Amino acid sequence: MASVEWIKTFFFAKTAPLITPSHFRGFPHLTGKECTHCFQCMMICPAPGAIEVIRTEKPGEWKPVIHLGHCIRCGLCVEICPELVLDSGRVHTKNAQDGTYMQFQFHITVNPVTCMGCGICSVACPVNKEIDPQLAAKGTSTSDEVIMRVYKGINTVFHEEKCTGCKTCEEQCPNRSVMVARVLEPLQITEEP
Amino acid sequence: MEDKVRHIVCPYCGCLCDDILVELTDGKISGVENACTLGAHKFLDDADNRLKGPIMRKGDEWIDISYEEAIAFAVQTLSEADRPLLYGWSGCVTETQAIGAHLAELIGGVVDSTTSVCHGPSILAIQEVGHPGCTLGQVKNRADTIVYWGSNPIEAHPRHLSRYTNYADAYFLHNAFRERKVIVFDVRKTATAEIATEFVQLEQGGDYHVLSALRAIVRGREDVVPDMIAGVPKSQLIGVAELCKKAKFGALFFGVGVTMTGGKYKNIRNAIEFVDELNRHTKWTISPMRGHSNVYGSNEVFTWITGYPYAVDYARGIAFYNPGETTAVDILARKEADAALIMASDPGAHFPRACCEHLAKIPTILFDPYPSATTHLCTVQIPCAVNGIDAAGTAYRMDGIPIRTRKFLETGYPTDTSLMNEIYEQIRERKEHA
Numbered sequence: 001m002a003s004v005e006w007i008k009t010f011f012f013a014k015t016a017p018l019i020t021p022s023h024f025r026g027f028p029h030l031t032g033k034e035c036t037h038c039f040q041c042m043m044i045c046p047a048p049g050a051i052e053v054i055r056t057e058k059p060g061e062w063k064p065v066i067h068l069g070h071c072i073r074c075g076l077c078v079e080i081c082p083e084l085v086l087d088s089g090r091v092h093t094k095n096a097q098d099g100t101y102m103q104f105q106f107h108i109t110v111n112p113v114t115c116m117g118c119g120i121c122s123v124a125c126p127v128n129k130e131i132d133p134q135l136a137a138k139g140t141s142t143s144d145e146v147i148m149r150v151y152k153g154i155n156t157v158f159h160e161e162k163c164t165g166c167k168t169c170e171e172q173c174p175n176r177s178v179m180v181a182r183v184l185e186p187l188q189i190t191e192e193p
Numbered sequence: 194m195e196d197k198v199r200h201i202v203c204p205y206c207g208c209l210c211d212d213i214l215v216e217l218t219d220g221k222i223s224g225v226e227n228a229c230t231l232g233a234h235k236f237l238d239d240a241d242n243r244l245k246g247p248i249m250r251k252g253d254e255w256i257d258i259s260y261e262e263a264i265a266f267a268v269q270t271l272s273e274a275d276r277p278l279l280y281g282w283s284g285c286v287t288e289t290q291a292i293g294a295h296l297a298e299l300i301g302g303v304v305d306s307t308t309s310v311c312h313g314p315s316i317l318a319i320q321e322v323g324h325p326g327c328t329l330g331q332v333k334n335r336a337d338t339i340v341y342w343g344s345n346p347i348e349a350h351p352r353h354l355s356r357y358t359n360y361a362d363a364y365f366l367h368n369a370f371r372e373r374k375v376i377v378f379d380v381r382k383t384a385t386a387e388i389a390t391e392f393v394q395l396e397q398g399g400d401y402h403v404l405s406a407l408r409a410i411v412r413g414r415e416d417v418v419p420d421m422i423a424g425v426p427k428s429q430l431i432g433v434a435e436l437c438k439k440a441k442f443g444a445l446f447f448g449v450g451v452t453m454t455g456g457k458y459k460n461i462r463n464a465i466e467f468v469d470e471l472n473r474h475t476k477w478t479i480s481p482m483r484g485h486s487n488v489y490g491s492n493e494v495f496t497w498i499t500g501y502p503y504a505v506d507y508a509r510g511i512a513f514y515n516p517g518e519t520t521a522v523d524i525l526a527r528k529e530a531d532a533a534l535i536m537a538s539d540p541g542a543h544f545p546r547a548c549c550e551h552l553a554k555i556p557t558i559l560f561d562p563y564p565s566a567t568t569h570l571c572t573v574q575i576p577c578a579v580n581g582i583d584a585a586g587t588a589y590r591m592d593g594i595p596i597r598t599r600k601f602l603e604t605g606y607p608t609d610t611s612l613m614n615e616i617y618e619q620i621r622e623r624k625e626h627a
Binding site: 115116117118119120122123124129136137138139140141149150151152153154172173174175176 | 212224225226227228229230231232233234237333346347348351352354355356359360361362370384385387388
C-alpha cells in the first residue's frame with residue numbers, strides 16, 4: 001500500500017510546469033539577414049569548433065553554422081555580429097534597451113627572452129602579407145605599417161589594431177614566444193550632454 | 194643625428210642576410226631591422242665589447258702594445274716557428290683568407306679553417322660522391338618539401354626558414370607556406386621540430402641506419418628493412434619516403450648533428466646517395482647548413498689557391514692534405530705546433546681541453562675584435578675591424594654565393610686584410626734577406 005502511495009507522489013508530484021522562460025538563451029539561430037562573412041562570430045567564439053562561416057551553394061552567399069555539440073550558448077556571436085545575422089534569447093532586445101554593444105580587439109604578446117627573431121610570425125601573418133609584399137616575398141620588411149616585424153632582433157608589434165586574430169603567428173612560432181589574446185570590451189552608448 | 198643605412202650584410206651566420214637596415218645615432222648603432230637575435234646583437238653590442246688595442250701577456254698581466262709591436266711579434270714568431278698553425282678564417286673576408294693561404298706556403302705552415310670541426314666530413318663526402326646542391330633562391334622559389342636533418346635552424350640560423358625555405362612566398366607555388374612540408378630528423382624535439390609537418394626522432398648515432406633504410410624504401414626494397422630502425426618505426430619511414438617521392442622539388446639541409454656524430458662523413462655520403470636515389474623519382478637537392486658567415490669562403494679560397502679545401506699542410510713545401518692528420522685539432526693534440534695564428538675564430542671555446550692546453554703553452558697570436566675564450570690562451574691579441582661593420586670584403590653564403598659585405602662605420606681599427614698583408618710582406622722581406 002505504501003509503495004503505491006510512493007509511486008503516486010513520485011510520478012504525479014505537483015511541481016511548477018516546465019516552461020521555457022522568455023529570457024532563456026538557446027542556441028543561436030539565423031535571422032535571415034545577409035551574412036557579410038566578416039568572421040567576427042568565429043573570432044569571438046570561445047568554444048573551439050562551435051561556429052563556422054561557410055559558403056553556401058548559392059553564389060556569393062555565406063552563412064554561419066552552429067555545431068550544437070560544441071556550442072555553449074554564451075551568445076557572444078549574437079552580440080558581436082554587426083549585421084544581426086544571428087539571434088538568441090533577449091540578446092538584441094536587451095542591447096537595444098540598454099544601448100550596450102561589444103567591441104573586441106586582439107592583443108599580441110611577444111616573449112623577448114625566448115624570441116629568436118626568426119621572423120616566421122611576421123612573414124606568415126596574412127595581414128602583413130597584404131600590407132608589405134616585400135616581407136611576404138623574401139622576409140625583408142620595408143613598411144612601418146605592418147602588424148609586427150623583427151626589430152633589434154626581437155619580433156616587435158607595431159600595429160596591434162590591425163590583427164584579425166587568426167593566430168597564424170601563434171601557431172607557427174617554433175618556441176611559443178608569440179601569444180594572441182582576445183580582449184573583449186562591453187560598451188554602452190552614452191547620451192550627449 | 195639619426196641615419197638609416199640599408200642593404201647591410203649581416204656577418205654572423207652562413208645565411209649572410211643582405212637585407213639588414215641599421216639605424217645610426219651620432220655615429221653609433223642604435224637600431225637594427227630585419228636581423229634575427231643573433232645578427233642584431235652582433236651589431237648592437239659591437240661598440241661595447243671591442244678591445245681598445247693590441248694586448249700582450251707579460252707574466253700574469255696584460256700590457257697594451259702598439260700595432261707595430263704586435264705585428265713585429267707575429268712576424269718574428271711565425272718566421273722562426275718550425276710548424277706554425279694558421280687556424281680560423283671563418284669570420285674574416287676572403288681577401289684575408291687568401292693572404293693566409295699564401296702565408297702558410299711562405300712559412301711552411303698548416304692552414305686550416307673551422308671547417309675541420311664542423312662540415313669537414315661533408316666536404317670529404319662531397320669529394321667521394323659529389324654535391325647535388327642548389328642556391329637558396331632555388332629552394333625559396335621551387336621547393337615544396339624541405340628536410341632538416343641534424344640541424345636546428347631556429348636557434349642556429351634563425352631566418353633560414355622565414356627567408357629561404359618554408360615561409361617566404363615562392364614563384365612556383367601558389368600558397369607557399371601552406372603547401373610546403375617540413376620534415377625534421379633529430380635526436381631530440383628541437384624548436385624546428387615544433388613547426389615540422391613530420392618529425393622523426395632517431396636514436397643518437399642512428400643517422401646512417403635511417404638513411405640506409407630510406408634508400409632501401411625509395412628503391413622499392415622495403416622488405417629488407419626491419420620494423421624498427423634506430424628508434425624509428427618502419428611505417429613512419431615509409432610515410433616519409435612517400436612524402437619525399439611526392440615532392441615536385443625537395444631540398445635536404447643537414448647540420449653538424451650528422452657530420453659530428455659517429456660515422457662522420459659516411460653519414461653525409463649516405464645522405465647524398467639518398468638524394469641521388471630520390472632524383473630517380475623527382476627533383477631533390479642537398480646542402481650543408483654552414484655555420485660561420487664566411488666558412489664556405491675559406492673552403493673556396495683554399496681550394497683555388499692550394500687545391501684543397503681545408504687542413505692544408507705546407508711543411509713539405511707543397512700542399513699536403515690529410516684530414517685527421519693535418520687538421521688543427523690533431524696537430525694540437527699531438528703537440529706538434531710550436532706557434533699559432535688564430536684568425537677570427539674561437540678555438541678556446543670549442544676545442545678539446547688538450548688542444549687548448551697546448552695553445553696556451555705555445556706563442557699564440559689571436560686576431561679578434563672582441564675578448565673571447567681564446568683570449569685566455571693567447572700571447573698577443575690584435576683587435577681589427579669587423580667584416581660587415583667597419584670593414585668590407587667578400588663572403589660566401591652557405592650555398593656558395595659570394596656576397597660583398599658593406600662597411601658603414603668608421604672606427605679607425607685596421608682591417609685584418611691590411612694587418613695580414615703587413616705580416617706577409619715583412620716575413621717575405623725577412624726570408625729574402627736571410
